[in-house]
Amino acid sequence: MNNGLLLFFGILVAMVSSWFGFVHSPQLQFGKQLPELDESTGASFPVPRSGAANRGRDIYRQNGCASCHTQQVRQSGFSFSVVIEDFGTNTVQLSQLLPSLSSQFTPSSPLPEETPFRLKEGIDLRTAEGIVKSLTEVGAVAMALISPSGADIERGWGIRRTVGRDYLLDSPVMLGNQRIGPDLSNLGNRNPDANWHLVHLFQPRSVVQDSVMPHYGYLFEKREITGAASADALRFNGELVVDDEGRQVIPRTAALDLVAYLLSLRLDEPIFEAPGEKSATVESAEETLVSEQSGATE
Ligand code: HEC
Known part of the structure; x- marks a missing residue:
């Protein structure tokens, strides 16, 4: 080992420069980012999620939804x-x-x-x-x-590209890298119908013909129908949804939380580093869910 010192400094330089490249410079770019505050309305972006939606994010993660769905919108x-x-x-x-x-x-x-x-x-x-x-x-x-403009935006997946600030309140960030299913960044705007999502999770093919999305039956409880069906049981277009054995299907808390999370995904706000046009405001999706849940338990 004649060149021990040279080797040592060589390794040191490689380590230090990669630390600057991979840790220090991203920290300078993103480390101190704060939610964007709209001073005229007092609203901030990204919008903090409700408790149910935060729990739903963990359900999303546990079920590997990110292996088929991205949450990142490109702009050309x-x-x-x-x-x-x-x-x-x-x-x-x-x-x-x-x-x-x-x-x-x-x-x-x-x-x-x-x-x-x-x-x-x-x-x-x-x-x-x-x-x-x-x-x-x-x-x-x-x-x-x-x-x-860009293909993702034309498909209605968001009004603009996604940037670092969009994920400030998410940990871990579930960007996804495969699009077997559509991007979900703007799902809450595109389809704010909580009941549709519950039925879709229980049996995707009952609402989307030939869907290849897996069904998540274990997020629902199946109960024999004795007398009248439960008020909480899943219904679609006014008809009771039943499983293969004719049992009624009741969403567990995990299913309701997951849907709260899905509806909280809304890429509809232009921000400084990613300008765009605000899309027409849809009635707050989370409110729909809350009223449906309370309606169901009455
Ligand atoms: C094996 C891949 C796969 C997995 C895993 C998967 N999905 Fe999907 N998903 C799809 C496909 C394909 C579609 C499009 C067909 C359809 O709508 O059913 C889809 C559609 C959707 C839609 C409708 C999107 C829209 O724009 O209409 C939602 C919501 C959704 N998935 C949520 C989920 C959630 C939540 C999970 C995890 C619990 C999940 N998906 C897991 C493949 C998948």
Whole structure:
């Protein structure tokens, strides 16, 4: 061993530089990230989960759902759109201007009845700013919005790409790396029907033809029907769901918690480092679940 010292320093440099690369620099980038606070409404993003949804996350993890479902949305680029918020009072000049901006209008066509009105989509920033400027000159209120694009976004899997901040409240983070089933980042928005999810977990093929998702019957208790069926028993389209032996099926707490977690997955908020357009707000999915649960136990 003539070069012992050289070997020692060689290893030391390799270790230290990889520590900087893999530990220190991610820590600088993400370590001190905080939820984004919307000062006008006081709401923060990511939205803290309820107790049931937090327990449901563990059920999701235990059942290996992440081996078939991702929770990460990709974006390939973005374009801009122009939205008119208010037509202003100078409608004569505006009606003359609109045909030159969009082929939807002719000099004789009336102004649209509702605002906000989406005038143009899929254009670049400079064109969008030019249009906004000419609209502002005739007294209308308009703005250019960023619209993220990409296959995942077109499938409705989220309004924008996912970034580190989206996972701040998750430990461990279950990004997943295989998409045997769809991405679930925005599931709570896409399908806020808690009952549908319970039926789907019990027997995926009863709601999705030829589904290859496994069924999770052990999250449900099966009980012989004596007299009237239990108020908690699973129903779909008003009909009682029964297992192969004709028994009624009652969701266990684990199933209800898992669904609370699924409904808490909502990628519908643009944030600073990942701008996008807020999607129309769906009635709070967790509220639906709570009212259904309390309705069932009455
Ligand atoms: C073997 C792979 C696999 C596993 C494991 C799996 N899924 Fe699925 N999942 C699928 C497939 C395929 C679909 C699409 C067909 C369907 O909707 O049933 C799907 C669909 C879904 C949907 C509907 C998504 C939508 O956009 O409509 C939800 C919700 C869901 N899975 C939740 C779960 C949960 C929760 C678990 C764990 C308890 C789980 N999945 C485990 C394969 C899987």
